[in-house]
Amino acid sequence: MTLRQLKGTKEFLPKEQLVREWIADTLKRVFKIYGFKPVETSILEFYDIAASKYAGGAEILKETYRLKDQGNRDLILRYELTFKLAKLIGMNPEIRMPFKRYEIGKVFRDGPVKTGRLREFTQCDVDVVGIKSQVANAELIALAFRVFQELGLNAYAQVNSRKLLFGILKEFGVDEDKFTDFALSLDKIEKVGKEAVVKELREKEFNEDVIVKVFSVLEEAGKFNGNTNKLDYFTNVLNNELAKEGISELKDLFKFLKDFNVSEVELTPNLARGLGYYTGTIFEFYLKDSKIKSSIAAGGTWDSMIQKFIGTKIEYPATGMAFGLDVIYEALKDSKINITNIPKIYIIPINTLKDSIKICEKIRSEGISCDIAYTKKLGKALNYANKEGIPYCLIVGEDELKKGKYKLKDMRSGDERFVSVEELISLSKKSP
Amino acid sequence: MTLRQLKGTKEFLPKEQLVREWIADTLKRVFKIYGFKPVETSILEFYDIAASKYAGGAEILKETYRLKDQGNRDLILRYELTFKLAKLIGMNPEIRMPFKRYEIGKVFRDGPVKTGRLREFTQCDVDVVGIKSQVANAELIALAFRVFQELGLNAYAQVNSRKLLFGILKEFGVDEDKFTDFALSLDKIEKVGKEAVVKELREKEFNEDVIVKVFSVLEEAGKFNGNTNKLDYFTNVLNNELAKEGISELKDLFKFLKDFNVSEVELTPNLARGLGYYTGTIFEFYLKDSKIKSSIAAGGTWDSMIQKFIGTKIEYPATGMAFGLDVIYEALKDSKINITNIPKIYIIPINTLKDSIKICEKIRSEGISCDIAYTKKLGKALNYANKEGIPYCLIVGEDELKKGKYKLKDMRSGDERFVSVEELISLSKKSP
Numbered sequence: 075m076t077l078r079q080l081k082g083t084k085e086f087l088p089k090e091q092l093v094r095e096w097i098a099d100t101l102k103r104v105f106k107i108y109g110f111k112p113v114e115t116s117i118l119e120f121y122d123i124a125a126s127k128y129a130g131g132a133e134i135l136k137e138t139y140r141l142k143d144q145g146n147r148d149l150i151l152r153y154e155l156t157f158k159l160a161k162l163i164g165m166n167p168e169i170r171m172p173f174k175r176y177e178i179g180k181v182f183r184d185g186p187v188k189t190g191r192l193r194e195f196t197q198c199d200v201d202v203v204g205i206k207s208q209v210a211n212a213e214l215i216a217l218a219f220r221v222f223q224e225l226g227l228n229a230y231a232q233v234n235s236r237k238l239l240f241g242i243l244k245e246f247g248v249d250e251d252k253f254t255d256f257a258l259s260l261d262k263i264e265k266v267g268k269e270a271v272v273k274e275l276r277e278k279e280f281n282e283d284v285i286v287k288v289f290s291v292l293e294e295a296g297k298f299n300g301n302t303n304k305l306d307y308f309t310n311v312l313n314n315e316l317a318k319e320g321i322s323e324l325k326d327l328f329k330f331l332k333d334f335n336v337s338e339v340e341l342t343p344n345l346a347r348g349l350g351y352y353t354g355t356i357f358e359f360y361l362k363d364s365k366i367k368s369s370i371a372a373g374g375t376w377d378s379m380i381q382k383f384i385g386t387k388i389e390y391p392a393t394g395m396a397f398g399l400d401v402i403y404e405a406l407k408d409s410k411i412n413i414t415n416i417p418k419i420y421i422i423p424i425n426t427l428k429d430s431i432k433i434c435e436k437i438r439s440e441g442i443s444c445d446i447a448y449t450k451k452l453g454k455a456l457n458y459a460n461k462e463g464i465p466y467c468l469i470v471g472e473d474e475l476k477k478g479k480y481k482l483k484d485m486r487s488g489d490e491r492f493v494s495v496e497e498l499i500s501l502s503k504k505s506p
Numbered sequence: 507m508t509l510r511q512l513k514g515t516k517e518f519l520p521k522e523q524l525v526r527e528w529i530a531d532t533l534k535r536v537f538k539i540y541g542f543k544p545v546e547t548s549i550l551e552f553y554d555i556a557a558s559k560y561a562g563g564a565e566i567l568k569e570t571y572r573l574k575d576q577g578n579r580d581l582i583l584r585y586e587l588t589f590k591l592a593k594l595i596g597m598n599p600e601i602r603m604p605f606k607r608y609e610i611g612k613v614f615r616d617g618p619v620k621t622g623r624l625r626e627f628t629q630c631d632v633d634v635v636g637i638k639s640q641v642a643n644a645e646l647i648a649l650a651f652r653v654f655q656e657l658g659l660n661a662y663a664q665v666n667s668r669k670l671l672f673g674i675l676k677e678f679g680v681d682e683d684k685f686t687d688f689a690l691s692l693d694k695i696e697k698v699g700k701e702a703v704v705k706e707l708r709e710k711e712f713n714e715d716v717i718v719k720v721f722s723v724l725e726e727a728g729k730f731n732g733n734t735n736k737l738d739y740f741t742n743v744l745n746n747e748l749a750k751e752g753i754s755e756l757k758d759l760f761k762f763l764k765d766f767n768v769s770e771v772e773l774t775p776n777l778a779r780g781l782g783y784y785t786g787t788i789f790e791f792y793l794k795d796s797k798i799k800s801s802i803a804a805g806g807t808w809d810s811m812i813q814k815f816i817g818t819k820i821e822y823p824a825t826g827m828a829f830g831l832d833v834i835y836e837a838l839k840d841s842k843i844n845i846t847n848i849p850k851i852y853i854i855p856i857n858t859l860k861d862s863i864k865i866c867e868k869i870r871s872e873g874i875s876c877d878i879a880y881t882k883k884l885g886k887a888l889n890y891a892n893k894e895g896i897p898y899c900l901i902v903g904e905d906e907l908k909k910g911k912y913k914l915k916d917m918r919s920g921d922e923r924f925v926s927v928e929e930l931i932s933l934s935k936k937s938p
Contacts, residue, residue: 075558077596077816080581083550085594088543088607095534095544102527107870109849109877111520112527117549117612118515118571118626126507139550141573143625144616149512151583162517164509170893174877175520180549180612184576193575194550209859209880216867333863384509417541427641431765435648438539445541445606448641461602 082184082193088416090403094196096413097402098178100224101198105176108217110200113175115158117182121148128382129157131350137185151182155199156351156376156394157383163203164384171204171390178399190368190401201394203380208323210393211355211375212330218359218371218395219336227405229370230338233357234345235324236374238308241317242343246287248280254350256280260288261346292343301328301341308343320354327355351376357395366405371397417445418502420464422455424471433470433480433495442502460485465505468498514616514625520848522835526628528845529834530610532656533630540649542606542632547590549612553580560814561589563782569617583614587631588783588808588826589815595635596816603636603822610831622800622833633826635812640755642825643787643807644762650791650803650827651768659837661802662770665789666777667756668806670740673749674775678719680712686782688712692720693778724775733760733773740775755786783808789827798837803829849877850934852896854887856903865902865912865927874934892917897937900930 079085086094102112125135130153139151152158155177163169178198187193200217202210215231222229239260240253248256259274268289275285291311298304305321305328312318324341331339339357347356356374360367373395380390419437423430423446430446437444445464447455452469459467469481479492493501511517518526534544557567562585571583584590587609595601610630619625632649634642647663654661671692672685680688691706700721707717723743730736737753737760744750756773763771771789779788788806792799805827812822851869855862855878862878869876877896879887884901891899901913911924925933 075554077555077593078552079597080548080550080552080579081577083548085548085590085597086546087594087598087601088545091544091546094546103873106846106848106875107873109875111848112523113520114518114523114526116512116515116517116626118512118614120510120512122507123509139573139575141571143571145513147512158517161509162519165511165517166519169519170890172880182550194548205880207880209863220870330863333860334867335864414538416538416543428765431641431762432767435766438652441535441539443538443541448604448637448639458602 080193082187084192084194090407092413092416093406093411094399094403096411097225097399097406098196098198101178101200101221101397102176104217104221104224105200107220108174108213110174110176110202113159113162113177114179115152115155115162115177117152117180119150119152119158121150123161124150124152124157126157126383128379129160130154134183137183139182139184153183154181155179155197155396156201156379159199159201159203160380160383163380163390164386173203174201175203176200190404192400196399198397198399199394200397201392203390203392205393206377206389206391208326208355209330210391211327211357212334212336214373214393214395215331215339215357216334216336218397219338221397222359222370225402225406226409226411227370227402228362228364229359230340230362231357231359232340232342232345233324233327233355234342235320235355236346236352237316237320237354238324238343239320239346241312241314241320242288242291242308244314244316245312246284246291248284248288252280254346256288257346260292260344263344295343301339304341304343323354347372347374351379353377355393361405364405366401368401369398370401370405371395414443415463415465417443417464419444419466419468419498420447420455420459421445421468421470422447422450422452422459424452424469426470426472426475429475430470433468436495437499437502440499440503442499456483456485466502468493512625514619516624516626522839524845524848525838525843526831526835528843529657529831529838530628530630533610533632533653533829534608536649536653536656537608537632539652540606540645542608542634545591545594545607545609546611547584547587547594547609549584549614550581551584551590553582555593556582556584556589558589558815560811561592562586566615569615571614571616585615586613587611587629587828588633588811591631591633591635592812592815595812595822596818605635606633607635608632622836624832628831630829630831631826632829633824635822635824637825638809638821638823640758640787641762642823643759643789643805644766644768646805646825646827647763647771647789648766648768650829651770653829654791654802657834657838658841658843659802659834660794660796661791662772662794663789663791664772664774664777665756665759665787666774667752667787668778668784669748669752669786670756670775671752671778673744673746673752674720674723674740676746676748677744678716678723680716680720684712686778688720689778692724692776695776727775733771736773736775752786759787779804779806783811785809787825793837796837798833800833801830802833802837803827846875847895847897849875849896851876851898851900851930852879852887852891853877853900853902854879854882854884854891856884856901858902858904858907861907862902865900868927869931869934872931872935874931888915888917898934900925 181197295304352374354375358369358372375393377391421430434444467483474480482493483490570585613629727736784806786807790801791803807825809823853862866876899915906912914925915922
């Protein structure tokens, strides 16, 4: 047996995991402040439920891990949390609407492994079901900006409406069943450039005249400054109901965003997003001035999926978003984040283990992370503290015990001073 | 497609999940105070690594979910976190000893489903690797008592040493390769009674004389009050090295437990624990005065497994324990626990959505969980708040806006009063 790591999976040592836990804790805290509550759904699921045509769809199903249990049941590992939310609502009719829930958990996709794309990874989803108003999108966008502020990240959002985007395509004669195909190419403009997108659209055999018209309207819109001016331009050039609905919803959204005091939002008419769920407003968050070019969070309105999945007459309007834990970690790992050291204080007993334990327990009872060099002598203990990045060492010898004052060594500056346990506790509560 | 829940899996709605998250957060906070750091290992693992004879062993392997990925790799879902820790150490030689780590995550066992036993469940493990002293056990036991205190649970611990237990068996002539088999029967005395255990031991074809002698020494020990007196008795009647080592280690343990100010610990010489890993001290925690009779946490010393699993000359003494999230939830669900309400305040706008959003965002910016009745009228909104258990409603009408004072309704008492936003914020920070 050779120890090795399975491709597409990762294991996180404390240095990385402390940051990941801090990110997840920040997400949970902000989710709760905004009135979202946690659920936990199972990773194991029946194949037929996950393969429902209203769940993730055929493409995602190709990447799904399948297995049989000892009862020969046909199972999968969940590939996302969205269809699990739909199932939860379907199985628990006592859930009251609006239902604001978050779930953070592992999902599995047996697909190609690229940079930042794993086969086993953590998804952080937050959704509100039962509110049919753009205020739900505005609230989620405000929530996301709060999260990024607390994480110390400088972000902006791109927004669009699938109704507007499809309305543009409709206006110039693209067939309805080709909307998604066309839109997925347009979505790549920023990434691969206009030329490559035009080439791809030609290869997909779209009419040259249509391609020219769509690009022309997108480019004209791009000349206007500000979201309102762009929307006014679209109002003038688009005459179909779908586009009008999209424009009206986006106007509502921008009005609500103002109420939420959110300004870093940019209408991006070619934004499409990958998933098939979305029915209206969509949005993606990116970092300013960062090496990370991929989106760090994204979401939108997905109004019809739950109803279709459950197979009911009841409508379940839904709006949600997902945060990428791994990409946020990548963005944060080089920045100076102020995470509490574990442990913060390392007690080094010199023939005083019994009393050092009592001192340590007293410090711990104040909620301060503290540890003891149980089996290491002074030199090795200091060396360990240094390498582990522990900020303070408290050296407890027999003389110090008599005086009630212990030598405190600041491992970063090298400074030494004598402190009582009470002084150490009050010091620790003040410094990071 | 019929919506249904897979046997042995559970999905948790907010009411339950809020408590489970609070338990997990309490565990993590206390783990960190005691100097333990988080890791995260993958759920997917190669079959041959999980099937190593020094991993979980043949019995647990029978209950393991197996699957193949699209590269035809032979995989499993992890069935515990212990062999994953051994692997992590084997693959990361830069990890410094002692290594104090915790991991909370899902594990999977395709075994019989009984009350409180699921096929997909959460394990909360905390282990220290690299300290060969009873102080490691004492510290973990102290940590567990701190956890239970913070959760408001009244617990006690049973402790034993496998060396003492096997020493008793050795003293009366049980073959070494039958130690575990004999001990697993003895472990059940409290559960099924002496008669049933004797019957089982006879069926296992142990010598009648040996059975009588083992029970006699256990019963004699039981007549002594206090752990020290019991150990003195064992010192007098047992003459083999293994027993002496066990007694000496337990004496050390009780001395350290005193330093940690831990007293609710009871030497239980027939305690064996199920797993094969344990090599010395073992312990289990139970609730006092509770319907829950199964253990809520358990652990001990497992000294040789990592070394054998990695296949190295380096010794990795290890001590650890696991908390049962589900059983702790069961113990807590009927008690009055003080978990913050999500949301705490529900704003009901009466034609004042724009200003209500501003008020809500102000309250949220103070870290208080607040929500808005975006689409519900007054009566329905109050009804929703009442059913959802939201403690406070703030009614924001146009008159109230002019005065800067809003009607605050305490949903539990029915009391109403007028408050400014600042008063509400300071009120919310004080009350739970």
